[in-house]
Amino acid sequence: MxxxxxxxxxxxxxxxxxxxxxxxxxxxxxxxxxxxxxxxxxxxxxxxxxxxxxxxxxxxxxxxxxxxxxxxxxxxxxxxxIVEEPLLSGEEIMKLLNLKPSKEVGIIKDSLIKAQIGGKVKTKAEATKFVKE
Missing domain, CATH: 1.10.220 (Annexin V; domain 1)
Known part of the structure; x- marks a missing residue:
């Protein structure tokens, strides 16, 4: 055995x-x-x-x-x-874009993290602008 x-x-x-x-x-x-x-x-x-x-x-x-x-x-x-911590929570993203909880919110949050890791987004204001575009 x-x-x-x-x-x-x-x-x-x-x-x-x-x-x-x-x-x-x-x-x-x-x-x-x-x-x-x-x-x-x-x-x-x-x-x-x-x-x-x-x-x-x-x-x-x-x-x-x-x-x-x-x-x-x-x-x-x-x-x-590089800012590692998400600058916007899923809840904040939902409020900004008037979304309900969904896979789309996760995709947007992942894109935001990648933009942060790429050095393109460093502040909450830049994060807000990024998710609205």
Whole structure:
């Protein structure tokens, strides 16, 4: 009889995040990634970045320069210029656009987050203008 090792949910999620971060990191390291791709890495995987870097480096020692580039991007760009928290809640979006709760509100909110991560939207006023357009 085969037994399965069941990990607690938090540990499983943590391992899954490291794997996703490493896959994304390895994929963007193969080309010249845009600022958005670098920002997206930090937005999605900041909490597991150290583990991702260790795993990636163990896979390919030639990634050292790219790891340093990504850390430098965080220190000199992302940390001071990108607003991670949604500037508008789903409720605020519904009021602004006179919408009822729907999938459309989620899509608009996701678009707003991507605009924030891209550095195009940094204030609540810019967010309001963005969702109205």
């Amino acid at each position: 085969e037994e399965k090792l069941l990990l607690p949910v938090k540990i499983s999620k943590f391992i899954e995040d490291i794997i996703q971060a490493t896959e994304y990191f390895l994929s963007i390291s193969k080309n010249n990634p845009s600022d958005f791709e670098l920002n997206w890495f930090w937005y999605k995987f900041k909490n597991v970045s150290d583990y991702c870097f260790l795993l990636s480096y163990s896979i390919d020692k030639n990634l050292e320069d790219f790891i340093l580039r990504l850390i430098n991007h965080y220190e000199n760009n992302y940390k001071n210029n």
